[in-house]
Amino acid sequence: MIPEFSATAARPPKAWWWGVIALIALAMVMLPYYVDIALQLDLSIIFVFALLALSMGFLWGYAGILSFGQTIFFGLGGYAYAVLALNTGMTGLPFLGALLIPVAFSALLGYFMIYGRISDIYLSVTTLVVTLIFEKSIRSTSGPEYVIGSVRLNGQNGIPGVPGLTLPWLDGAPLSIEGVFYLTAGAMLLVYVALRLLLTTRFGRVIVGIRENERRMELLGYDTRLYKLGAFVLAGGIAALSGVLYALWGNFVAPEMFNLNQAAQVVIWVIVGGRSTLIGPIFGTGIVQYTSNWLGTVGVGQVTLVLGIVLMVFVLVFPRGLLPTIGDAFGYVRRRVAGRGAAR
Amino acid sequence: MIATTLYLIIYSISLLMLVSLGLAIIFGMMKVINLAHGEFMMLGAYACVLCVNAGAPLWLAFAAAALAVGLFGIVVERLIIRFLYGRIVDTLLATWGLSLFLVGLVTTVFGPQAWSISARFGNVSFGGMNFSAYTFVLIAISIGMVVVTWLIARLTTVGLIVRGTMQDATVASGLGVNRNLVYMGTFGYGAALAGLAGAVLVPITGASPSLGLFFVAKAFINVIIGGHLPLIGTIAASSLFGTIDGFVSYVWSSVVGEVSVLIVAVILLRLLPLGITGRLRSGL
Numbered sequence: 001m002i003p004e005f006s007a008t009a010a011r012p013p014k015a016w017w018w019g020v021i022a023l024i025a026l027a028m029v030m031l032p033y034y035v036d037i038a039l040q041l042d043l044s045i046i047f048v049f050a051l052l053a054l055s056m057g058f059l060w061g062y063a064g065i066l067s068f069g070q071t072i073f074f075g076l077g078g079y080a081y082a083v084l085a086l087n088t089g090m091t092g093l094p095f096l097g098a099l100l101i102p103v104a105f106s107a108l109l110g111y112f113m114i115y116g117r118i119s120d121i122y123l124s125v126t127t128l129v130v131t132l133i134f135e136k137s138i139r140s141t142s143g144p145e146y147v148i149g150s151v152r153l154n155g156q157n158g159i160p161g162v163p164g165l166t167l168p169w170l171d172g173a174p175l176s177i178e179g180v181f182y183l184t185a186g187a188m189l190l191v192y193v194a195l196r197l198l199l200t201t202r203f204g205r206v207i208v209g210i211r212e213n214e215r216r217m218e219l220l221g222y223d224t225r226l227y228k229l230g231a232f233v234l235a236g237g238i239a240a241l242s243g244v245l246y247a248l249w250g251n252f253v254a255p256e257m258f259n260l261n262q263a264a265q266v267v268i269w270v271i272v273g274g275r276s277t278l279i280g281p282i283f284g285t286g287i288v289q290y291t292s293n294w295l296g297t298v299g300v301g302q303v304t305l306v307l308g309i310v311l312m313v314f315v316l317v318f319p320r321g322l323l324p325t326i327g328d329a330f331g332y333v334r335r336r337v338a339g340r341g342a343a344r
Numbered sequence: 345m346i347a348t349t350l351y352l353i354i355y356s357i358s359l360l361m362l363v364s365l366g367l368a369i370i371f372g373m374m375k376v377i378n379l380a381h382g383e384f385m386m387l388g389a390y391a392c393v394l395c396v397n398a399g400a401p402l403w404l405a406f407a408a409a410a411l412a413v414g415l416f417g418i419v420v421e422r423l424i425i426r427f428l429y430g431r432i433v434d435t436l437l438a439t440w441g442l443s444l445f446l447v448g449l450v451t452t453v454f455g456p457q458a459w460s461i462s463a464r465f466g467n468v469s470f471g472g473m474n475f476s477a478y479t480f481v482l483i484a485i486s487i488g489m490v491v492v493t494w495l496i497a498r499l500t501t502v503g504l505i506v507r508g509t510m511q512d513a514t515v516a517s518g519l520g521v522n523r524n525l526v527y528m529g530t531f532g533y534g535a536a537l538a539g540l541a542g543a544v545l546v547p548i549t550g551a552s553p554s555l556g557l558f559f560v561a562k563a564f565i566n567v568i569i570g571g572h573l574p575l576i577g578t579i580a581a582s583s584l585f586g587t588i589d590g591f592v593s594y595v596w597s598s599v600v601g602e603v604s605v606l607i608v609a610v611i612l613l614r615l616l617p618l619g620i621t622g623r624l625r626s627g628l
Contacts, residue, residue, distance in 0.1 A: 066433055109610070111614075112610045112611065112613060112614045113610070113613060115614065116613045116614040116615070116617040117617050118613050118617040118618075119617075119618075120432075120433065121377060121432050121433065121436060122568050122613070122617070124433070124436060125377055125436075125564050125568055126568065126609075126610065126613065128379075128564070129561045129564050129565055129606065129609075130606065130610075132557075132560070132561040133561055133602060133603055133606045136561070136599060136602060137599055137602075137603055140597070140599040260557060261444070264440055264444055267437065267440065271437065302447075302448035302449070302451055302452050303448070304444045304445075304447055304448040304451075305444070305445055305447075305448025305449055305452065306448070307441075307444050307448075308441045308442065308443070308444030308445025308446070308447075308448055309441070309445055310441070311437060311438070311440060311441030311444065312424065312438050312441035312442060312445065313441075315428070315434050315437045315438040315441065316424065316427060316428075316438065319434060
């Protein structure tokens with residue numbers, strides 16, 4: 001990876017950062033009192049996707065592992081939750097189980113790829129192929145013989161009627177729309193803060209070091225493959241969380257969760273926002289989702305056509321993404337102003 | 345039964361070689377993984393359908409599809425790829441963008457439904473089973489593609505220059521080879537093979553915007569496991585995976601076949617991280 005595009009090891013956050021986080025959290029708590037349900041639903045799904053983008057952005061920007069297949073764990077999380085919840089009638093344990101299954105799978109897949117020391121580009125393509133195969137396999141399960149427990153997989157049509165999360169203190173009623181909003185907003189904020197803090201720890205510094213120079217870290221005595229696998233599994237877990245929340249949001253899972261467009265969208269969110277920050281992927285998800293919804297409503301036939309152009313333009317013109325580019329522009333202006341002041 | 349299995353295996357191997365040779369050549373030569381490979385095939389398929397519908401014979405439509413997609417590939421190389429040499433990941437992302445763009449464009453222009461042509465081929469029967477005669481055409485074309493590529497690389501001056509550039513681009517350009525021209529031509533040739541593959545698939549699958557998607561997964565696995573030598577890698581990986589795919593598809597179903605190919609591929613990556621030809625220094 002070209003060093004100038006990469007994020008640097010993070011310092012512990014300053015007091016103002018905690019202040020901003022607290023303000024955002026407060027705003028999230030207040031929001032459902034002021035905006036209508038449609039907007040809450042739209043925002044919830046953006047938070048779910050932002051989590052997925054965070055998982056990829058963290059892995060790509062900080063660990064230097066470009067996984068195109070975060071949708072593997074996203075889809076697997078959603079399907080695992082649907083199958084477990086419909087089979088058991090419970091929702092809390094399936095929630096945990098649906099996180100564990102993709103995490104275990106990411107450990108297995110990551111082991112073969114990372115311990116095989118395959119090059120970055122092979123890893124990207126392999127993850128992409130795995131998600132394609134998942135989609136194809138799920139699509140082929142439309143017959144009645146494909147059942148897990150008492151749940152039919154339904155192939156193309158997906159599994160409808162996935163139960164919402166019930167909480168013991170809510171008398172067994174599934175989460176309301178506001179509840180889902182709080183859950184998704186809270187999950188996104190927590191994961192963001194946790195990743196930000198993780199980057200200041202020894203683990204975070206080591207993975208950034210590996211991204212910069214894996215051989216050097218190895219000579220310093222770190223088991224780089226273990227660290228990389230750790231980052232891969234962590235990102236898999238975040239993507240799985242996103243998938244479970246997606247199933248809770250729509251009460252529905254479908255093979256589209258694994259498909260190439262979904263995988264491409266994750267890449268686009270991250271690259272548009274900027275992969276050298278954690279806030280970039282969140283920002284990118286918001287702006288791309290908002291724009292594609294808007295394009296859908298104004299009747300631009302093929303949104304993928306526009307997304308394809310966006311991806312090409314960003315790779316060719318703004319490879320660092322929006323936020324770092326804007327940051328650079330500010331820095332440039334500030335230096336110019338400061339330079340002029342010093343000259344006087 | 346043995347005949348059927350054997351036939352399925354040979355068919356799978358040929359299909360794999362057909363859909364992955366263009367990708368393998370572009371990857372082996374230029375270290376560019378063209379994620380729009382499937383869409384290049386799709387364009388070839390549409391070019392073929394349009395030609396046949398305009399009254400051209402099928403073989404001419406194949407040639408036209410290869411030529412059209414080859415030219416398109418050269419345009420893509422000039423407009424996108426050449427800015428990204430040495431930035432492998434960015435070429436991957438840009439060609440992915442191109443792939444989305446092409447799917448969107450073709451869906452807008454031709455609609456989401458499949459277009460097919462009314463070409464009739466008889467059936468051949470042996471061993472008590474009926475086989476479509478066209479599959480033998482496909483097998484022949486697939487083998488022909490490999491042989492022609494080998495002949496070009498081995499016996500012609502162009503092939504010599506291309507192989508030299510592939511081994512050491514700096515030395516080649518020091519000897520007066522125009523590296524840009526070689527890359528442009530190679531990308532065009534790889535694209536033309538993709539276009540031809542798409543056209544050859546038309547009598548079987550028709551042409552639809554999602555045509556590329558059906559085959560890219562197999563093609564990518566094949567190229568990654570094949571390694572950096574396009575011809576040997578493609579033949580070796582196709583033979584391995586074609587055998588597995590053909591056999592498993594015969595016993596279970598084609599999806600199980602694909603899944604088992606993937607599992608074998610992932611395990612192979614642990615053992616041979618650079619692919620089957622990773623250890624070989626030179627060759628094709």
